Each structure stands twice: as C-alpha cells, then as structure tokens.
Amino acid sequence: MSRFYQYILKPVLFRFDPEKIHHFSTELAERPIIADAIRKIRPLPEDQISLLNQQLGDLTFTNPLGLAAGFDKNARLHEFCDALGFGYREVGSITAKPSPGNPKPRLFRIPDDQGLVNRMGLNNDGVDIISLRVSESRDFPAVNIAKTHDPAIQGKQAVEDYVYSFRKLAQVSRYITLNISCPNTEEGKTFETPESLRELLSAIQRERNDSTPPVFIKFSADLAESEVFELLQIAEDHDINGYVCCNTSTDRTSLQTNAGLLQNIGNGGISGRPVHQKSCRMLKFIRQHIGESGILIGVGGIDSFETAKASLASGADLLQLYTGLVYKGPGLVREILNSFILEMEQYGMSSFREYISYLRQNQLFPEKNRPGN
Numbered sequence: 001m002s003r004f005y006q007y008i009l010k011p012v013l014f015r016f017d018p019e020k021i022h023h024f025s026t027e028l029a030e031r032p033i034i035a036d037a038i039r040k041i042r043p044l045p046e047d048q049i050s051l052l053n054q055q056l057g058d059l060t061f062t063n064p065l066g067l068a069a070g071f072d073k074n075a076r077l078h079e080f081c082d083a084l085g086f087g088y089r090e091v092g093s094i095t096a097k098p099s100p101g102n103p104k105p106r107l108f109r110i111p112d113d114q115g116l117v118n119r120m121g122l123n124n125d126g127v128d129i130i131s132l133r134v135s136e137s138r139d140f141p142a143v144n145i146a147k148t149h150d151p152a153i154q155g156k157q158a159v160e161d162y163v164y165s166f167r168k169l170a171q172v173s174r175y176i177t178l179n180i181s182c183p184n185t186e187e188g189k190t191f192e193t194p195e196s197l198r199e200l201l202s203a204i205q206r207e208r209n210d211s212t213p214p215v216f217i218k219f220s221a222d223l224a225e226s227e228v229f230e231l232l233q234i235a236e237d238h239d240i241n242g243y244v245c246c247n248t249s250t251d252r253t254s255l256q257t258n259a260g261l262l263q264n265i266g267n268g269g270i271s272g273r274p275v276h277q278k279s280c281r282m283l284k285f286i287r288q289h290i291g292e293s294g295i296l297i298g299v300g301g302i303d304s305f306e307t308a309k310a311s312l313a314s315g316a317d318l319l320q321l322y323t324g325l326v327y328k329g330p331g332l333v334r335e336i337l338n339s340f341i342l343e344m345e346q347y348g349m350s351s352f353r354e355y356i357s358y359l360r361q362n363q364l365f366p367e368k369n370r371p372g373n
C-alpha cells in the first residue's frame, strides 16, 4: 500500500487542492465498502496485535497509535480508522456552536518540509450534532473541544461555551482534550495564559465526577519551557490526567520551504516534520516534571517507525498522527504497528509498557541498556 501510495496515488493527489482532496477522500472513507476493502489488504497479525495493548489508569487502548484531532472533525470515520489499524481516534475539535471556519483556501502543502500549513479555523458541525454521532460510535472515541470560533464570545461566556461542550460529551467520550492552543482563530489562543486557564479548569472541575472521563490539555508547539511549567502547575491543581504534545507551530525560522511561497500562503499553523523535535522536547520536559503520574500523548511529525519510537523514548505513552497520512499514505499506520511488533518480538518483550520503558532508558544510556547486555 505504501509504495502504491508513494509512487502512484500521491503524485496524482498532490496536483489538486489539499482541502478538496481531504474532503473527497473522507467522503470515500465513510463508505463501509472502503473500510472492508482496506481490512483485506495486509491485515495486522491477529495473534500478535495484543502485544500492543495498554491499560493507562481506567483507559484501555488496543494499540498506541491514534488519529490526531482535525482529520475527523465531525465524527464520521469510525470504520475507516478501525480498518487502517488506529487504536483510537480523537474527534474534533468540536465547538459549542457550529462553524464554517475561515475562508478558503486554508490548507497548504509544503513538501520541502514534509509539512502542511493550515488555518482551518475550527470548522465543525457543532457539539449538538457531533455528540449524537459520538454516542452512536461503537469505538467509544476520544474528543477534543475548543471555544467556538467567534471573537464576540469572550471572558465568562467563553468559559460557558467550553463547559457546554464538555457537558454534552462527558458521558459518551473515552477522554476529553481541551484544545487551548488553536492558532487559527481571530481571537487567538484564548486559554493559554495562566489566569484564563485557571478559570477554565475551575469551571471544568465543577462538572467532573466519578462518571466523567479523564481530561487532557493540548499545548501549542511554541510554548517556552517556563510557560509550560507554569501551565502544568495550574493543570496539576485541577486534576488534569494528561497532556497532548502538541498542536501546530507558527514558528517558520527553520523551514526549508521557499520564503516567497510561505509568504503567498500567509498565516497558519505548521504540522508535520518541522514540529517533531518541538514535540519531543516538550514530551521530555513534561515527563521529567510529572514523573509517571500522567498520560502523555506525542503528536507532531510522526511519519515513520523511527519518529514514532523517538516520541515514545521522549516520554509519550500514546501517539497520534495526521500529516504523516498525507505524505506517507494510509499504510503508514500498519507499517508502524507491524514494526513495533517485530521489534518487541526480536527483544523478547511481551508487554508494550516494557517496550516503552526500554526505549526511554535507551534514550538516556543507548549502549548499556540494549536487551541482552
């Protein structure tokens, strides 16, 4: 599948507008016949797939690789994600009110960086409709919520807007990620300052009880360590269960893409390869800070077995990807999962937690900790 995608399908798809291709391929992907066909191509080995299971607190994952937020904004791709091999999907971002997002064009490829630039602006069908789809999904998806894209919604109203979505989704979602880091709204990242985050988390905390799911926070790729540190302390005071590292970046300093092309594209968040190191750096920083007490999801530039391992070695328990699918094709998911299985078998490991802890130690002391030494 990967070679077919790389040499035949991708050159054709890349001739067309990226958002049109996304729309076209997700319309196709919604059809059960497509999911059935994908399931027949090189399925994951049934007897070995259980090696990738993980229990993280009350959450069970059949494998660590999930679909990142933004791809399935409206909760329509359950069968497709399952057929590709994803262990879970994060639906959204979902907002209290439906929104058409920013004017088009708003999604661009930057192949010289194996990345995308997007300023979608939280286009989605709104929580009233999406929560029904989520509740009907057999895979019990995770969801990602954000404030409605409307600069008129500010202050207390902005908090209420978030809380409305939280309430609607609390009984039907595997976990809820608070997206406080969307770079593409007119009003900016409304909850990434300490005071506003504290206010939001206090309101969310009042909604939580034994039957509500774990709550994660998704950070921007561009936060300085001192900022992450301050936000983590607030999060810890409000019983946040984990962190998603990270959202897209607005930093263009180290891109290979021609400056003129970038200027023509205009504003937007960068995803793909340019955010991988930023994501790994943040994972390491947060893991050192929280120890083993929280769940970390690594997302940003995961497009191969090597980048997936680097994110786990940096402290992630789970992984997500989006841009890798565009550049490497849908076969990427099984390619990474199969490589995990092969390497675990080679090292004689029988649990994914054991594999993760080996990768983390190996990152610190590469030679000493090789299995067999």
Ligand SMILES: Cc1cc2nc3c(=O)[nH]c(=O)nc-3n(C[C@H](O)[C@H](O)[C@H](O)COP(=O)(O)O)c2cc1C
Pocket (backbone or CB within 6 Å): 068, 069, 070, 071, 073, 092, 093, 107, 116, 118, 120, 122, 144, 179, 218, 246, 247, 248, 270, 271, 272, 273, 275, 299, 300, 301, 302, 320, 321, 322, 323, 324
């Ligand atoms: C077109 C596009 C739309 C996105 N929309 C969202 C979104 O609605 N909410 C969100 O939290 N992240 C969104 N993201 C960010 C991704 O979830 C992810 O954090 C980021 O792209 C880095 O991962 P990647 O390099 O694997 O793409 C979007 C990314 C892209 C490319």
